[in-house]
Amino acid sequence: MGPGPALGVAAGGPAPGARGGADPPRGGARKFLVLGGLFDKDGSRMPARIAIALLSASAVVTGLVAYLPPLWQDAAAAEAKAANPRPAAPREVREPDAAAAGAGAQRAAPSRAREGAPPTATVPGEAPSAATADGLNTAPSAPEPPIRAAAAPRDRDEAPVLAATQVAERAPGSSSKLHFVGAKIRGSLYATLARRLPRSVADPLTAVVGRVLVWWVLPHRDLRRGDEIAVLYELPDGEEPRVHAVVFHSTLRGRTFRAYRFQPAGAPFARLYDAGGREIERRLTDTPIRDYEQITSLLYDGRGHQGVDFKAPIGTPVYAPFDGRIARVDWRTRRNGRCLHLHGNTFDALFLHLSRMAPGIRPGRRVKKGDLIAYSGNTGHSTAPHLHYQLMKGRQVVDPFTVQATYRAALEGEALEAFEVERRRLDAELRAEAEALEVPLSMPLAP
Numbered sequence: 001m002g003p004g005p006a007l008g009v010a011a012g013g014p015a016p017g018a019r020g021g022a023d024p025p026r027g028g029a030r031k032f033l034v035l036g037g038l039f040d041k042d043g044s045r046m047p048a049r050i051a052i053a054l055l056s057a058s059a060v061v062t063g064l065v066a067y068l069p070p071l072w073q074d075a076a077a078a079e080a081k082a083a084n085p086r087p088a089a090p091r092e093v094r095e096p097d098a099a100a101a102g103a104g105a106q107r108a109a110p111s112r113a114r115e116g117a118p119p120t121a122t123v124p125g126e127a128p129s130a131a132t133a134d135g136l137n138t139a140p141s142a143p144e145p146p147i148r149a150a151a152a153p154r155d156r157d158e159a160p161v162l163a164a165t166q167v168a169e170r171a172p173g174s175s176s177k178l179h180f181v182g183a184k185i186r187g188s189l190y191a192t193l194a195r196r197l198p199r200s201v202a203d204p205l206t207a208v209v210g211r212v213l214v215w216w217v218l219p220h221r222d223l224r225r226g227d228e229i230a231v232l233y234e235l236p237d238g239e240e241p242r243v244h245a246v247v248f249h250s251t252l253r254g255r256t257f258r259a260y261r262f263q264p265a266g267a268p269f270a271r272l273y274d275a276g277g278r279e280i281e282r283r284l285t286d287t288p289i290r291d292y293e294q295i296t297s298l299l300y301d302g303r304g305h306q307g308v309d310f311k312a313p314i315g316t317p318v319y320a321p322f323d324g325r326i327a328r329v330d331w332r333t334r335r336n337g338r339c340l341h342l343h344g345n346t347f348d349a350l351f352l353h354l355s356r357m358a359p360g361i362r363p364g365r366r367v368k369k370g371d372l373i374a375y376s377g378n379t380g381h382s383t384a385p386h387l388h389y390q391l392m393k394g395r396q397v398v399d400p401f402t403v404q405a406t407y408r409a410a411l412e413g414e415a416l417e418a419f420e421v422e423r424r425r426l427d428a429e430l431r432a433e434a435e436a437l438e439v440p441l442s443m444p445l446a447p
């Protein structure tokens with residue numbers, strides 16, 4: 001289970017909102033004539049053939065304009081967002097917009113950068129191309145597109161309506177600062193949230209919630225009409241939204257998924273757990289990093305990003321995930337920052353944006369699985385502390401969560417009991433909010 005199966009499902013299915021060929025508009029001929037008249041300078045009617053040619057050309061241009069943005073959004077939407085814990089200003093980061101993109105949204109492969117795409121703002125993040133940086137990946141699609149913010153929500157987005165409330169306001173005595181949003185999925189995750197929330201919230205919340213959903217479905221591809229979502233979240237000052245509970249019903253999976261934020265006593269970070277106290281994220285058995293907060297980018301999350309990003313404080317130890325030899329260190333440092341290439345029998349691995357190497361780590365040095373090799377950082381083209389881990393088989397980037405052993409950690413004993421208390425509290429808030437707001441959800445909000 002885990003992320004793997006998500007890849008195989010619905011590969012051939014139509015994208016949400018995708019339609020078959022449109023019916024030819026009626027009265028088309030009349031429109032041609034009218035348009036022909038418009039183009040005519042001296043009042044006489046333009047020959048129909050010219051008019052048709054002009055109209056076709058404008059239709060093609062219109063079509064391109066309508067079609068292109070989703071493509072570059074696919075690519076641009078948010079590698080970066082990934083590891084960035086400080087979205088202080090509202091940013092234009094969007095989940096790839098599946099519904100709008102139609103067929104375009106199904107392109108899981110990395111898109112190429114489009115020079116013509118109109119950036120509205122740059123998004124802090126990582127090097128545009130970790131893949132090219134390594135010198136190993138020679139795949140033609142190697143250049144990872146520059147990180148760009150997506151354009152403003154397009155016309156189909158309705159005026160933002162604040163349907164979310166602050167739970168504390170309706171529950172006097174509660175110290176909760178949680179907000180609630182619940183909706184039936186229509187279009188993309190972003191479009192769904194943006195119908196309920198101001199963009200300044202919907203933007204970062206889409207990124208944060210997308211990082212949860214990605215362990216259940218591919219948010220850029222697998223959302224369907226009939227899906228439902230409910231989120232309890234917090235808006236800490238100067239940080240990205242913090243999700244406390246997510247309930248998501250997938251018609252594709254025929255299941256309702258739940259995630260609850262919880263920090264066991266003594267644990268360095270809060271994490272998300274399912275109703276049974278198991279972590280939502282999978283972990284790598286032979287992990288390059290142990291004390292990370294969250295995985296903020298996966299290979300198949302629709303961003304065309306070539307590695308797995310582990311959000312972790314600067315100076316977090318990085319370990320060799322397999323036996324091997326240090327092949328290179330610190331190449332293309334402007335982009336990669338301090339970086340390390342480990343060559344093994346089966347795999348090669350690249351570690352980017354490090355703060356420093358472990359003592360004695362230099363090219364030629366042999367290391368064993370589990371050896372300390374470096375410390376994570378925020379160097380090179382990276383604006384938030386994280387480890388970029390890129391696993392390669394020959395020249396091919398491979399997904400460590402597919403080709404290496406994984407597991408899901410679970411709470412036990414007192415930690416599990418404490419989690420149960422928190423889960424019931426969050427369930428109660430979810431239910432109370434959905435009822436108070438009369439959100440028409442048909443999925444059960446509590447297990």
Ligand SMILES: [Zn+2]
Binds near residue numbers: 297307308387389
């Ligand atoms: Zn990365």
